Amino acid sequence: MSLSPRLYDRLLVEEFHADYVACLNELRLDEWPEFFTEDGQYGLWSRENWDADLPVPMFLCRNRRQMMDRITSYREANIYPDHWNRHLISATRIVESSADAIVAASNYAVLQTRQDGESFVYQTGRCHDRFDRTGDQLLLRERTMIYDTMAVRTLFVLPV
Amino acid sequence: MSDEAVHERLWPNADGTAVPYRVFTDQGVFDREQERIFRGRTWSFLALQAEIPETGDYKSTFIGDTPVVVVRQKDGEPAAWVNRCIHRGAKVCRHNRGKVRNFTCVYHQWQYGLDGKLLGVPFRKGLKGMSGMPDDFDMKDHRLPPLRVESYGGLIFGTFSSDVESLSDYLGPEMRPWIDRVFHKPVKFIGTLRQRMKSNWKLYFENVKDPYHGHLLHLFHNSFNIGRPNMDVESALDQRHGMHSAIVAVKTEKSKDTSIYQENTVSTFQDDATLQDMEVVRMREEFELPVTNQIQSIFPSLVVQQIHNSLAARQIVPTGPGEFELVFHLFGYEDDDDELRDMRLLQANLIGPAGYISMEDGEATELVQAAVSPTGTDASSMMLMGHGAPEGHRSLITEELLRAFWRGYRDIMED
Ligand code: FES
Ligand SMILES: [Fe+2]
Numbered sequence: 001m002s003l004s005p006r007l008y009d010r011l012l013v014e015e016f017h018a019d020y021v022a023c024l025n026e027l028r029l030d031e032w033p034e035f036f037t038e039d040g041q042y043g044l045w046s047r048e049n050w051d052a053d054l055p056v057p058m059f060l061c062r063n064r065r066q067m068m069d070r071i072t073s074y075r076e077a078n079i080y081p082d083h084w085n086r087h088l089i090s091a092t093r094i095v096e097s098s099a100d101a102i103v104a105a106s107n108y109a110v111l112q113t114r115q116d117g118e119s120f121v122y123q124t125g126r127c128h129d130r131f132d133r134t135g136d137q138l139l140l141r142e143r144t145m146i147y148d149t150m151a152v153r154t155l156f157v158l159p160v
Numbered sequence: 161m162s163d164e165a166v167h168e169r170l171w172p173n174a175d176g177t178a179v180p181y182r183v184f185t186d187q188g189v190f191d192r193e194q195e196r197i198f199r200g201r202t203w204s205f206l207a208l209q210a211e212i213p214e215t216g217d218y219k220s221t222f223i224g225d226t227p228v229v230v231v232r233q234k235d236g237e238p239a240a241w242v243n244r245c246i247h248r249g250a251k252v253c254r255h256n257r258g259k260v261r262n263f264t265c266v267y268h269q270w271q272y273g274l275d276g277k278l279l280g281v282p283f284r285k286g287l288k289g290m291s292g293m294p295d296d297f298d299m300k301d302h303r304l305p306p307l308r309v310e311s312y313g314g315l316i317f318g319t320f321s322s323d324v325e326s327l328s329d330y331l332g333p334e335m336r337p338w339i340d341r342v343f344h345k346p347v348k349f350i351g352t353l354r355q356r357m358k359s360n361w362k363l364y365f366e367n368v369k370d371p372y373h374g375h376l377l378h379l380f381h382n383s384f385n386i387g388r389p390n391m392d393v394e395s396a397l398d399q400r401h402g403m404h405s406a407i408v409a410v411k412t413e414k415s416k417d418t419s420i421y422q423e424n425t426v427s428t429f430q431d432d433a434t435l436q437d438m439e440v441v442r443m444r445e446e447f448e449l450p451v452t453n454q455i456q457s458i459f460p461s462l463v464v465q466q467i468h469n470s471l472a473a474r475q476i477v478p479t480g481p482g483e484f485e486l487v488f489h490l491f492g493y494e495d496d497d498d499e500l501r502d503m504r505l506l507q508a509n510l511i512g513p514a515g516y517i518s519m520e521d522g523e524a525t526e527l528v529q530a531a532v533s534p535t536g537t538d539a540s541s542m543m544l545m546g547h548g549a550p551e552g553h554r555s556l557i558t559e560e561l562l563r564a565f566w567r568g569y570r571d572i573m574e575d
Contacts (some may be wrong), residue, residue, distance in 0.1 A: 007401065011190055043427070045431075046353070048354075049351040054349070055351060055505055057505060058353055058507050058514055061508055062439070065436035065437035066435055066436075069437055069440070070250070073380060076433040077378075077384070078380065078519060078520065079379070079520045080523055081523060109387060150354050151356040152355050154513070154523060154526060
């Protein structure tokens with residue numbers, strides 16, 4: 001029995017999410033920009049701004065180099081509490097699909113644990129992804145995360 | 161112990177060099193602040209004019225812990241009232257922002273005008289001649305409690321006080337020029353960033369009056385060779401009560417010198433780290449004075465910020481002794497070209513909860529809160545940097561603005 005192209009695309013995207021999430025959960029931050037095309041964009045907007053057409057992002061990288069800069073800054077410059085993020089991505093839908101691109105939407109949640117050992121819901125929201133596709137290989141051209149958790153707890157450090 | 165002795169122990173010095181940690185944790189202190197500060201003789205930030213440009217545009221917000229709504233009126237002026245139904249206390253306006261013709265409380269559908277005046281009470285005359293409100297009930301006698309509202313620059317303020325001076329006098333001659341500088345032409349509101357801290361609101365006020373921490377806690381500029389602590393720094397203090405202040409850093413050539421860090425062995429300085437993409441720190445000169453950073457605090461609820469091309473009004477909303485929300489209202493100018501508009505969005509990365517140069521502040525306030533919270537702590541802080549130094553206002557290494565703040569705070573709370 002063969003999968004319909006639609007289900008096949010969804011499996012591809014879900015596999016991509018699994019790899020992406022593993023990279024972040026395991027803090028392999030150097031590898032994070034490699035999920036994007038060279039000029040790929042990664043940004044987070046609060047639902048409040050997004051719904052009101054207000055353009056201010058909470059976090060925005062317009063290319064891979066800017067993503068690397070974030071990582072360098074976390075290592076060299078920024079000070080923040082030790083913490084672990086656990087990422088959950090679910091209910092992925094394929095919005096558009098062609099031979100060289102896929103557009104998909106998913107829900108996400110980030111559970112965070114700090115040194116005191118208590119876990120809490122750090123952020124929930126949805127992500128809209130535009131992938132470049134070469135065969136079965138996907139790369140993010142654009143990842144737009146719209147978070148419901150408008151008031152960020154203390155600070156936002158690691159990408160989600 | 162006599163009252164005087166208790167007082168002595170609480171405020172070991174009158175000069176603002178020592179602050180009892182209890183003021184960050186005590187519910188009684190918090191309640192007194194609501195009464196004396198937030199509902200007292202102060203002006204609090206409500207909104208940018210640009211957030212509510214048209215008649216009927218509103219925003220719900222807070223002064224201290226009191227919910228208020230600020231609304232653009234038919235005559236074009238903003239007005240504000242307490243967001244609590246005069247009937248039985250329900251929140252009348254249930255949304256953060258929007259546009260309406262009038263407001264209706266959902267509980268029993270009492271209706272209010274944009275100005276907060278009572279317009280309608282269902283079944284006021286009763287039903288089929290039965291009951292209803294008493295005959296002498298006149299809607300004209302009732303309204304949502306109004307605030308005094310005044311504006312300066314692009315900023316709208318409100319107060320519960322009928323006798324506090326005008327807003328312009330409250331800001332004072334030392335502060336107004338710095339506000340004028342940032343609000344020198346019509347602004348465009350571009351979005352909100354919110355951050356919730358588990359710490360006392362005054363710890364944030366201390367933070368924005370503390371130039372000493374800047375390059376020690378925030379290592380971004382130093383690490384990537386972007387700015388230096390010996391750039392020209394100026395601070396301004398309002399002379400009436402010392403509660404407002406501005407810290408302003410102006411770019412100079414000599415600021416490329418890194419030797420001060422090497423001499424003082426600041427552990428965090430890295431000469432070799434570089435950014436691959438400098439766009440986020442590229443600044444376009446857009447002001448007469450080449451200011452790279454201006455952090456101006458207007459007591460008790462506002463910080464006006466210019467960091468490179470990133471402009472914001474930060475509002476401080478205390479929600480309890482150990483909790484506050486920080487709301488960044490970001491803006492540009494109406495006549496921004498596309499490039500500048502884009503730069504302001506990218507430079508949002510510098511500030512807010514994920515800010516390259518600000519993310520540490522929330523954490524720092526929480527570190528203090530965690531350590532001063534244990535019950536029974538009657539310790540106090542020690543703020544002596546630059547104490548008694550005549551040239552303090554030209555230095556980063558001073559705590560004078562904090563001492564002035566605490567002297568003013570003590571006067572308001574204790575008199
Ligand atoms: S509480 Fe508002 S109408 Fe009754
Ligand atoms: Fe800071």
